Amino acid sequence: MKTTVLPADRLRLLLAHKNTKMAxxxxxxxxxxxxxxxxxxxxxxxxxxxxxxxxxxxxxxxxxxxxxxxxxxxxxxxxxxxxxxxxxxxxxxxxxxxxxxxxxxxxxxxxxxxxxxxxxxxxxxxxxxxxxxxxxxxxxxxxxxxxxxxxxxxxxRRSWKHLADERIEGEAVLPLGSRFWPLSEDEREKVEEFFDQDDVRELVTVLRQGRDRERVTVKDAAYWRKGCSSLGRLRIAVLLQIGRGSERRYALMDIKEAAAAAAPYDQSSHMPADPADRVKAGATALSPHLGSRMVAGRLLGRPVFVRELLPQDxxxxxxxxxxxxxxxxxxxxxxxxxxxxxxxxxxxxxxxxxxxxxxxxxxxxxxxxxxxxxxxxxxxxxxxxxxxxxxxxxxxxxxxxxxxxxxxxxxxxxxxxx
Incomplete structure (x- = not known):
């Protein structure tokens, strides 16, 4: 039997998961x-x-x-x-x-x-x-x-099918349980608005080799319990449908809140003040494969960066x-x-x-x-x-x-x- 995790319970459960994982x-x-x-x-x-x-x-x-x-x-x-x-x-x-x-x-x-x-x-x-x-x-x-x-x-050797088998259930649904937790109505609404933005839609269609104005639809979205660094931050998995009918394709997107860096930085350098822009700039410099498929933005009033999850990652x-x-x-x-x-x-x-x-x-x-x-x-x-x-x-x-x-x-x- 799957357990439903309410938004109010996330922080407590994430902390317990992190402590267990670190042990x-x-x-x-x-x-x-x-x-x-x-x-x-x-x-x-x-x-x-x-x-x-x-x-x-x-x-x-x-x-x-x-x-x-x-x-x-x-x-x-x-x-x-x-x-x-x-x-x-x-x-x-x-x-x-x-x-x-x-x-x-x-x-x-x-x-x-x-x-x-x-x-x-x-x-x-x-x-x-x-x-x-x-x-x-x-x-x-x-x-x-x-x-x-x-x-x-x-x-x-990994393909989209491998990623789908690991993350997706049935007719394009993210399976709720220990890994994926339900979003509130407001969160779901804001996610759909986020993917209506031109720069985010362009990232999706370019990566999936689609046409510029090809329709992008949010099929499903869930809070993602993943890793230790996301504790207390937004981390949302979004399943997108690109196109319609027999030509439709899917993409799994990872939205992650960007927080202020704890790492010490050079005070004389011109570094983006916005945490999401900082992550995007750093990724472009250090990991071109990753930086080229990342977009910075804002979701629910918080700085976030989004990337498509590839089977090869x-x-x-x-x-x-x-x-x-x-x-x-x-x-x-x-x-x-x-x-x-x-x-x-x-x-x-x-x-x-x-x-x-x-x-x-x-x-x-x-x-x-x-x-x-x-x-x-x-x-x-x-x-x-x-x-x-x-x-x-x-x-x-x-x-x-x-x-x-x-x-x-x-x-x-x-x-x-x-």
């Missing part, structure tokens, strides 16, 4: 605790980081925010896929955040500490390779590791890798971030940042000391915070479910299965 593993905790990373950046006693050139950065550069992204015109590449926290800021922040994510993924995979050190070295090498003078800005020509290649291959999961795979994947993913950063800089600025990045290497360790020390510091902080999170939320949930305290060792297993 699944130490790496899951890192993905959902972006605020703690920013608090570390504000600490006076933290490791001193280099001041890289002010460019668009992800702002929340963890492994889960990288993955296959479709272009809408048939292209497919591994790019940054979540830009909620994008700002014009210090590229070193993306490196540290990615290093922390990789280190925690290694620990969640029970890999020895030496592998983490090798991953950080490989990460720096992969990132730096995007800034070499013989590499054209934006060149994605790095050799793809087998693990990533399999994900790209799976993404390339997938999240990378790197737990369970072998030692060799972990090191190779770390270098490749850092190269993806490096490419996103390098395409924004001229040759002189790329060379300057590369020199600063490599200046603190030593003979015994190929990674800069500031990066290694920052990752070690953050791993210790997040390990302790993760255990405290489990004590406060996961253990409480176990007891409320009537389980004995001796079952506490199974917290990660039970929460990930749920």
């Amino acid at each position: 699944a593993s130490a790496h899951a905790y890192v993905r959902g605790s972006t605020k703690r990373f920013y608090e570390w950046l504000d600490r006076a006693d933290r490791v001193e980081l280099p001041s890289g050139p002010p460019i668009w950065i992800c702002g929340d550069c963890h492994v889960g925010n990288l993955g296959p992204v479709g272009s809408g015109q048939g292209g497919l590449a591994i790019q940054i896929r979540d830009l909620d926290q994008t700002v014009i800021g210090n590229p070193a922040h993306d490196l540290v955040r990615l290093g922390l994510s990789l280190a925690m993924a290694a620990r969640s995979s029970d890999l020895p500490g030496v592998v983490t050190a090798l991953m950080i070295e490989s990460m720096v090498e992969g990132y730096a390779s995007a800034f070499r003078p013989d590499v054209a800005p934006g060149d994605d020509g790095a050799e793809v590791p087998r693990t990533i290649g399999l994900a790209l291959h799976a993404a390339s 997938l999240k990378l999961e790197i737990e369970g890798l072998t030692q060799e795979e972990a090191v190779t994947v770390a270098g490749f993913l850092a190269g993806v971030v490096g490419t996103a950063h390098a395409r924004q800089l001229n040759a002189a600025d790329r060379a300057r940042w590369l020199g600063e990045l490599c200046s603190s290497r030593n003979a015994s360790f190929e990674a800069p000391s500031w990066l290694w020390n920052a990752v070690v510091d953050l791993v210790a902080i997040h390990e302790a915070a993760y255990l405290e999170h489990c004590r406060r939320f996961a253990l409480k949930g176990q007891r409320e479910n009537g389980l004995a305290s001796s079952d506490a060792d199974d917290i990660a297993l039970t929460t990930s299965a749920s």
